[in-house]
Amino acid sequence: MLATRNQAEQATSRLFLRKPDRLWLHYCFALVIVLCLIIATYVLNRGMVERGLVAANGIAKSNEHILLGQDIVTMSDDMVVTDETDTATFNKTVLRFETVYADIVGTQIRSDTLNDHFFGQGENLNQNLRAFVATAMQFSDAPPENRQDLNIRLNRIYNSGLQTQLRLTTKLLAQQIAGEAAHFMTLQRAMLAASAVLIVAEALFIFLPAQRSVQSSLRAMRQTTNELRASQSQLEKMNAQLEHTVRHNHLTGLPNRKSLTAYLMDGASSKKIGQCSLLLVGLDDFKSVNDMMGHDYGDALLIAVGQALKSCIDHEDLAAHVGGDEFAIVSREATPHLIQRIMTSFDDPFEIKGRRIPIHASIGYIEISDCAKAPLDILADAEIALQFAKNNGGGRVQAFTQHLRDDLSMMQQLQLDLTDAIRNGEIEPWFQPQVRLADGRLHGAEVLARWRHPTRGLLTPDVFLPAAERAGLMIDLDHAIWRSAMDHAKDWEVSDVWRPVISLNAAPDTISDPHMLERFLLTLQRSGLDADQVIVEVLETTLINGKDDIAAINIDSLADCGIALELDDFGTGYASLSKLTQLPLAGIKLDRSLVAPLPDQAADSVVRAILALATELGLHVIAEGVEEDEQAAHLSARGCGVGQGYGFGKPMPAGEFTRWLQIHAKTQLQAGPDMARFA
Structure with a gap:
């Protein structure tokens, strides 16, 4: 019996001796678990905060992406309206737009939903964005006159889907981080419960730091959420402002x-x-x-x-x-x-x-x-x-009216045809005689342009000159007419029909061309005519609107080379008297509207005043629109030197004018209807 009692004591002793060991092991095991939970919580918290920062950065990038897209559309609209040619800011914005997109796509927060949104089947963000960027680059490289269609295409791509997809990117990123936050909270509660049981049982002092860490993480998450909400509200306000800016003129505030x-x-x-x-x-x-x-x-x-x-x-x-x-x-x-x-x-x-x-x-x-x-x-x-x-x-x-559109279409077609017409010699010079009123002898001939169109027939300047001006072809047209007219004039001189003096019309664009003098003198030299055989006629508007005074410089240079210059259609414009005195003009041409009423007294008063002014300035006068001998005699009596009009001869092509010269070049001419019927 004593042996039995000893055995029981030994067993109890072993039990109590082993119990501290077991408690220590339990405690260590529990502590390891708690430490693992704490470490896992810390790692999870840190990862979630980092994920939150990545998400916040991704959402910020997405918001910036939306603003950049709207900036591109806005700038393209402004460049179309103002014909802006400086595309540096525009190109920089497009490059930033692509860079931000690459940052968003490369973010660590990626899900199947986001991947499908970016690169999924059907119409995805990547396709629309590439089309948008490609159109923007084409718009940047296009000349101003071709940007309207590209701007429309750019707006269509942006408004028909890209804008919605960009905003959806922000929404999907926010949903992704929200889902991860929910999953994190579930794990957090489980670890907190396990930690609480172990802490209450074994290591209460371990729970408090973990709990504090959790609360700190939660506060950080709430702060991040509030900041994101504030950022979203601010973005919505900015979007509303941008929408108003896009649809209203910034100056007047009216719709655009x-x-x-x-x-x-x-x-x-x-x-x-x-x-x-x-x-x-x-x-x-x-x-x-x-x-x-x-x-x-x-x-x-x-x-x-x-x-x-x-x-x-x-x-x-x-x-x-x-x-x-x-x-x-x-x-x-x-x-x-x-x-x-x-x-x-x-x-x-x-x-x-x-x-x-x-x-x-x-x-x-x-x-x-x-x-x-x-x-x-x-x-x-x-x-x-x-x-x-x-x-x-x-x-x-x-x-x-439809007639206006038809006229515009005809004008556009004429502009397209003009380049080939000038190159193929379809624009030809016609000649109208100018006669000295004192003795009725031939003074010279004005060169007028006619277009022998292959399908429309003979076109007069009032039909094709506006098209030439809009197409920027007046300079080439004038030089082509001058070259052909000088060649015909030299033929008359060589054949001893007449020593010609021809008057050439110079459009404002031509007389303001910096290379006008060199081209003119080269043509004159190649023709073989002398400088006194060519007169250049300029319009009053040329004197007023000459670009950077180039017109005045060219006029001075022509005069220095011995080329006479005349002011055409005097009396219908608004050239100042100071211009008449400052430029080396040789003469003026009275417009036909002043000659037609003669010998009406009121018209006669105006003509006499102009002739008196010309005499004081030392300028000779050519009267246009002379149709009757009575007008010619009246002008001669008032001191007008030269007359031009149907009374002496209508404008004629070179061949017809050659026959006219053979008959009239060395005879005394008298104004009358018979001269206009010459054929």
Whole structure:
């Protein structure tokens, strides 16, 4: 029995001796678990914070990506409107746009949803973005006249899907981090529960640091969430401001061309516009306001005009500033009444910074109905009508008709044909005789241009010269006519028909060409004519609008080379007397509008005054439009030296003029209808 008791004591002793060991092991095991939990919590917290920072950076990059896309669209719209040629800022923005996209795609936060959003099947973000960037680069490299279509394509790509996909990127990133945060919270609760059990049982002091770490992490997460929410709210406000900026003119505050187009499109799709009219109001000679008073006055004038036009319409109608000095109005009011009110608003000068600035306007308009054309076509038709109103002197109202578009198409076709026509010699010189009124002998001949078009027949200058001016071909056309005319003149001299003196018309662009003198003298030298056998006629507008005084320099240089110069159509323009005295002119040509009424007393008074002025300045005078002998005698009696007109001979091609010379070159001529019928 004693042995049994000893055995029990030994067993109890072993139990108590082993219990501390077991408790220590348990404690160590529990402590290891707690430490592992703490380490795991720390690592998870750190990883989540880092993931949160990465997500915040990704969302910030995504927001920046949206702003850059909107900047590209806005800048392209501005460059189209202002014909801006400096694309450095635009290219820099496009490059930044691509860089930010690469940063977003390379972010560590990636999921199947994001991968599918970026590179998935169908229309994904990567495809639209590449198309957008490619179009932007084409827009940057394109000349200003070709940017309109690229700008439309750029806006279409951005507005039809890319903008929504960019915003969706931000949303998906936020959803991704939200999901990870939820998963983290689940793990966190489990680890906290396990830690609490172990801490209460074994190591209460271990729980507090872990709990503090958790709370700190949670506070960081809440702060990050609040910052992201604030950033999103700020972004929404900026988006609203950008949307307003994109759709309104920054100067006048009126809706811009984009808003106008959207208004017409919305009205057409919803059939809310009904019967109305689109008016384009263009300010006449607005450039002179900027040139004489400065752009501050010009900008203030545009603002005042915009407000004046807005006051002319009802609140449900639209007034827009579509660019430059052009405004647009869409109104349901009867067009004649609205036009009258608009034109009346320009009767009085505008008060701008204490100065009264007079300005007038031209209006082109088109009636719109439910079955009208597409909005862009409507706007283009109104532009055509406005251009015709301005081309016809300004201060006019022009309704669009199909005839205007046909005329424009014909003008454009003529512009395309002109280059080949000049190269192929289809533009040919015609000659009209000039006769000395004192003795009736041939004085010279004016060279006039005619176009023998292969399909349209013979075209006069009033048909093709406007096309040549718009196509920038006046310089080449003038030199081609001069070269051909000089060759014909030399043939007459060699054949002893007549020692020619020919008058060559020089367009303003030609006389203002820096290379005009060299080309002219080379042509003259190759023809074999002497300098006194060629006269150059210039228009009054050339004297007024010569580019950088190049026209005056060329005139002086021609005079120094012995080339006589005459002022054409004197009496119809506004050349100042100072210009007549400053430039080495040899003579002036009286316009036919002053000669036709003679011997009317009022017209005679004007002619005598001009002849007296010419005598004082030492200039000879050639009268245009002489058709009757009575006019020739009257002009001769007043001291006019030379006459030109159908009374002495109509303009003739070289072959016909050669026959005319063979008969009349060495005879005394008398004005009359028989000369005009010469064939």
